[in-house]
Amino acid sequence: MVPPASHAAFRATRLPKCPTGIQGLDEITDGGLPRGRPTLVCGGAGCGKTLFAAEFLVRGATQFGEPGVFMSFEETEAELKANVASLGFDLTSLVRRKKILLEHVRIERNEIHETGEYDLEGLFVRLNHAIDSIGAKRVVLDTLEALFAGLPNEAILRAELRRLFRWLKDKGVTAVITAERGRDSDQLTRHGLEEYVSDCVILLDHRVNDQIATRHLRVVKYRGALHGTNEFPFLIGETGLSVLPITSLGLNHGVSNERIATGIPRLDAMLGGRGFFRGSSILLTGTPGTGKTIIAANFAQAAARRGERTLFFSFEESPNQIIRNMHSIGLRLEPLVKRNLLRFHSARPSLYGLEMHLATMFKEIAVFQPEVVIVDPITSLMDSGTASESKGMVTRLIDYLKAGQITTLFTSLTQGGQSLQQTEMAMSSLMDAWLLLQDFEGNGERNRVLYVLKARGMAHSNQIREFLISDRGVDLVDAYIGPSGVLTGSARAAQTASEKAATLAGQQEAGRRKRELESKRMALERQISGLRSEHEATAEEFRQIDEQIGTQTRLLTTERSELGRLRQADISVTTGAVGSSKPKTKTR
Amino acid sequence: MKTKPVKRRAARANPPPEKLWQLRLYVAGQTPKSLTAFSNLKNICETHLSGQYSIEVIDLLERPQLSKGDQILAIPTLVRKLPEPVRKIIGDLSDTERVLVGLDLRSAQ
Numbered sequence: 038m039v040p041p042a043s044h045a046a047f048r049a050t051r052l053p054k055c056p057t058g059i060q061g062l063d064e065i066t067d068g069g070l071p072r073g074r075p076t077l078v079c080g081g082a083g084c085g086k087t088l089f090a091a092e093f094l095v096r097g098a099t100q101f102g103e104p105g106v107f108m109s110f111e112e113t114e115a116e117l118k119a120n121v122a123s124l125g126f127d128l129t130s131l132v133r134r135k136k137i138l139l140e141h142v143r144i145e146r147n148e149i150h151e152t153g154e155y156d157l158e159g160l161f162v163r164l165n166h167a168i169d170s171i172g173a174k175r176v177v178l179d180t181l182e183a184l185f186a187g188l189p190n191e192a193i194l195r196a197e198l199r200r201l202f203r204w205l206k207d208k209g210v211t212a213v214i215t216a217e218r219g220r221d222s223d224q225l226t227r228h229g230l231e232e233y234v235s236d237c238v239i240l241l242d243h244r245v246n247d248q249i250a251t252r253h254l255r256v257v258k259y260r261g262a263l264h265g266t267n268e269f270p271f272l273i274g275e276t277g278l279s280v281l282p283i284t285s286l287g288l289n290h291g292v293s294n295e296r297i298a299t300g301i302p303r304l305d306a307m308l309g310g311r312g313f314f315r316g317s318s319i320l321l322t323g324t325p326g327t328g329k330t331i332i333a334a335n336f337a338q339a340a341a342r343r344g345e346r347t348l349f350f351s352f353e354e355s356p357n358q359i360i361r362n363m364h365s366i367g368l369r370l371e372p373l374v375k376r377n378l379l380r381f382h383s384a385r386p387s388l389y390g391l392e393m394h395l396a397t398m399f400k401e402i403a404v405f406q407p408e409v410v411i412v413d414p415i416t417s418l419m420d421s422g423t424a425s426e427s428k429g430m431v432t433r434l435i436d437y438l439k440a441g442q443i444t445t446l447f448t449s450l451t452q453g454g455q456s457l458q459q460t461e462m463a464m465s466s467l468m469d470a471w472l473l474l475q476d477f478e479g480n481g482e483r484n485r486v487l488y489v490l491k492a493r494g495m496a497h498s499n500q501i502r503e504f505l506i507s508d509r510g511v512d513l514v515d516a517y518i519g520p521s522g523v524l525t526g527s528a529r530a531a532q533t534a535s536e537k538a539a540t541l542a543g544q545q546e547a548g549r550r551k552r553e554l555e556s557k558r559m560a561l562e563r564q565i566s567g568l569r570s571e572h573e574a575t576a577e578e579f580r581q582i583d584e585q586i587g588t589q590t591r592l593l594t595t596e597r598s599e600l601g602r603l604r605q606a607d608i609s610v611t612t613g614a615v616g617s618s619k620p621k622t623k624t625r
Numbered sequence: 626m627k628t629k630p631v632k633r634r635a636a637r638a639n640p641p642p643e644k645l646w647q648l649r650l651y652v653a654g655q656t657p658k659s660l661t662a663f664s665n666l667k668n669i670c671e672t673h674l675s676g677q678y679s680i681e682v683i684d685l686l687e688r689p690q691l692s693k694g695d696q697i698l699a700i701p702t703l704v705r706k707l708p709e710p711v712r713k714i715i716g717d718l719s720d721t722e723r724v725l726v727g728l729d730l731r732s733a734q
Contacts, residue, residue, distance in 0.1 A: 140693070142696060142698065143696045144696070144698065148711070148712060148713050149699075149713050149714075149715055150712070150713070150714045150715070150723055150724070150726065150727030151714075151715055151716050151720075151723065152714050152715065152716040152717070152718045152719065152720045152723040152724045152727060153661075153662075153665075153716035153717040153718055153719035153720050154658050154661075154716055154717045154719070155658065155699040155700060155701060155702075155715045155716040155717065156658070156699065156700055157698055157699055157700070158653040158656075158685070158699075158700035159651060159653065159685060159692055159697035159698045159699055159700045159702060160698040160699075161653075162653055162685040162686065162689045162692050162697075162700075163685075163689065163692040163693060163697070163698075165689065166689035166690060166692065184698075187698075188698075188699070188715075
């Protein structure tokens with residue numbers, strides 16, 4: 038890159054430019070038309086030359102403070118006013134305020150008789166007078182070629198035209214001269230006007246490819262300046278011309294680290310837990326009926342509920358239809374629409390060409406200033422242009438949205454039979470995140486699953502998730518991945534149920550065994566207590582035996598002493614007392 | 626402002642001889658071509674319209690705003706304002722025959 042200082046110096050030495058104010062053209066020409074020089078705008082009938090010229094003047098008068106003279110050789114003042122009114126330009130008011138001067142030059146060949154030498158000084162005087170009367174900086178001559186039809190002597194005319202262009206340069210006005218395209222393709226103008234205008238030549242073209250008419254603009258020549266040499270599609274919209282320079286935007290838009298939720302918590306979880314980056318482009322592809330619009334609507338609702346202005350471009354359903362359908366799955370979009378947080382823009386894709394759609398979208402975006410944009414589906418737009426155009430246009434749209442830090446969700450319909458991961462126009466490379474919705478067929482049912490194919494700059498789940506839609510909204514659940522592959526829907530439910538049953542059976546088995554052991558333990562307990570009582574009984578017996586033995590011993594001792602006493606009776610007989618009791622015993 | 630030409634072939638065939646011929650010569654400065662045109666016009670008028678004409682010379686350099694009214698591009702331009710229809714003859718009027726045809730005098734004579 039060139040350092041800014043020298044870049045600025047370089048700029049200063051370049052040809053001074055005169056901004057046209059035409060959307061996109063100043064980007065292609067790096068600033069506008071060559072200031073103070075004539076520019077030739079040529080093209081076939083109906084390709085927009087007059088409108089180009091008119092917009093150049095109107096923008097000059099309204100945006101750049103440069104009054105202009107419109108010298109028309111074909112249309113009258115009234116016709117011109119009416120024609121450009123369709124672009125929203127109020128010529129009448131500009132004329133009244135002396136910002137623009139309309140000058141109709143009428144040439145009738147049959148009124149004119151040529152009788153010798155002449156020049157076109159009258160035209161010069163008129164133009165000069167017109168320029169001076171409002172201090173014009175810009176001049177349009179539309180179209181000079183009418184002179185060739187009106188004036189018989191071509192030699193004089195050519196000499197005078199050469200003088201005219203010289204004169205315009207000397208006058209210092211930036212001029213736009215329109216001319217009809219030549220019949221041969223190598224001939225830019227029918228009367229070779231390009232021979233006189235050597236500074237800048239712009240070619241307008243309106244051609245039909247595949248029954249789709251597209252306008253193109255090409256800067257054929259721009260002396261002393263860099264310019265885009267490609268053919269650029271342009272369109273005539275409600276606010277004037279708009280050239281769409283596909284390749285002009287650099288990849289230098291700002292990025293945000295802010296993350297925004299998708300409205301589906303589980304999906305946020307798959308995206309590193311926090312959703313998408315603000316300002317990123319998200320692609321949602323899927324076959325018909327996989328729930329693209331539902332995810333889009335969830336995203337829209339979540340954004341609008343956060344208070345972010347959301348613009349929903351629908352190319353398939355009407356706003357009311359979407360609101361009703363989303364109501365059935367628990368989304369309440371209507372209050373958000375009423376609060377002007379959510380706006381729908383519905384249009385049939387076949388309504389007009391691709392450029393017109395994009396122009397309308399640009400306009401809507403410019404008016405509504407959304408933070409989130411949803412395009413549902415982008416594939417419908419693709420149908421309204423040829424392949425290369427479509428890609429260019431979509432690139433332009435994405436760049437435009439990114440430059441504005443607008444988060445965008447594009448849904449893309451994958452037709453049956455196409456590869457799921459092949460997007461239209463190889464769009465995916467332009468996108469920051471890509472969700473893939475897919476149908477799984479099996480078990481006599483279809484189930485939706487969702488993958489995150491890519492998500493730039495964030496950790497994201499590599500897992501497949503089943504996408505469930507109920508009247509309470511949507512949810513993502515883990516798909517069952519078993520030995521027989523991914524199971525979804527009732528198969529997943531069945532698998533879960535059988536697993537649950539198996540677990541239950543296991544639990545029951547364990548319980549039974551536990552109880553068994555318990556009773557066994559109880560039995561043992563009982564045995565133990567039986568044994569213990571037996572043990573106690575034995576001990577008791579033992580004690581009793583001990584006791585008996587004690588008693589017997591005592592008795593024996595007593596008896597012995599008794600016997601002893603008895604054996605010593607002779608001793609005791611001698612004592613009276615003892616002798617007297619003994620006879621009682623003997624008598625018994 | 627503008628004069629709408631009305632084509633009437635009858636008027637062309639028989640211009641009333643008494644009627645005044647009102648001619649306007651547009652020039653831009655005293656160029657040789659303008660001077661030639663004026664003298665040629667004078668001669669033709671004296672020869673063919675003696676006493677029935679008036680010539681108004683308009684120098685657009687002095688009065689540029691008048692160029693619009695008669696839709697003047699070429700200089701010099703002779704405009705026949707009357708009799709109607711308006712005719713325009715461009716050039717220095719050196720081709721007398723063509724001037725007479727242009728003024729509808731050729732068939733009248």
